[in-house]
Amino acid sequence: MILQYNLGNLQKVNNYREAFQLVGMPSQVVSFVGGGGKTTTIRRLAKTYWEEEIPVVVTTTTHMRYEDVPYMLLEESIEKLIELLDVYGKCVVGNATDRKTADGTSKFCSTSESFFEEICQEMERRGGVVLVEADGAKELPCKVPEEWEPVIPKQTTQVVAVYGLDAIGKTFAETCFRAELAAELLHKKIEDKVTTDDIVCLAVSELGSRKSVGNKKLHLLLNKADSDERIAYALQICKKIDTMSEKPENILITGYDLYESR
Template sequence: MTRTGNSFLELLKIDVEENPVIAVVGGGGKTSLIFQLTRELVEKGKKVIITTTTHMAYDPERPFAGNVDPDGIQRLLDRYGYVIAAERQGEAEKVSALPLKEMEALTGLCDVLLIEADGARQHPLKVPEDWEPVIPPFADLVVSVVGLDCLGKPIRETAHRMERTAEFLKKSMDAPVTPEDVVKIASSICGLFKDVEDRVYRVYLNKADTLPEKEPAEIILKELLEKNTVAAYGSLKEASEP
């Protein structure tokens, strides 16, 4: 499925009534996807809390709660419809994970909890290390993100954990990334399906606007569908533009 007027919730077949705790993993674009989902959910009247099990950039222009104070969070939710809840040390440019019990307590304060659960340092592709991703046990649904701008480019230029990615694909780090590589990474328990277990799983292929033709994206979608994986492609950049 491409993004042709559908909301991202519809595009990825996300039912927040059934799956209100969503973890986002994979390559660059996770934060953008989280804020896109937040916009759609707030427009529907949902109260949304955003948090992380790793790190996120701190944005002083967004509502932020540095501790799990239910009254303070409720005031921010009433005013903005959403809030970012995480730990921040002093004037740090990054926020980090709350203790797990405090994070789980957030689920009782909102309709939907969106969790950035992985890091990629803006690279479009990654194969996780042993300790990654950091999906909390109470997550209901996992969305993995892959940037389609990785296609045709060397692994060493496009992959976070490039050595691990090359080893997983059994290729040299100078080999170009193919649609088949993306399918393998997105669907493998050693790739982006790692630690998903029995949770609902979705794949979002970002930066489709960088492709001269959409055929590679269609190939990836078709092969993921054959593996019973719901996936969609589009552009978060285009979605954020007026």
């Protein structure tokens, strides 16, 4: 399920490329920041490109879960990148690292800036897209960035800030990466429970979702809308943000499709 907020209402959208308003767009570099759900969203967006035979590269400026696929590239070789794109039309690229996820899966890390520039040039030549996981949250639904975060490449054209609706009603300590920073920013305690107003504040703050975004287009993605209650939370958040002058240009809600059986 993908819903888009528009003039006080939530409207269904067909696919992730349409949701992020990328249909008919020239070559783009889209960076994903914020809480948990970035990798899943990147994969779903990448799938819409693959299905339309548009070349796509997935990479990271931090760390990302390793994928055991034939189009995984863990070295900085433009020749091998081109070969994988020619064969598969897609590539997941980075450098090897000894880091692992909580479940023991290996991670890979960022490429050099110079190789990332080569990737962008190649994808521009092909009319493709580069999708970048530009932030880490240890799979927690909420995130406030440290001074050095997020790591958004200069080539980025659009930014997607992700929040999990499952944070609402639970404490900052339970659900927020950098919980102390979130509490300080919101004048709360880490034992306090996250509210819809807290998500609103983080979503519009220059120390939250807007950090390092500059004049790039900003999308807000509220994920895990897997119940009527969470969809109601999402609509509350959207309507409150809609009254503000500084706000994301596009707000999306994703989750299981509760409406198919109705």
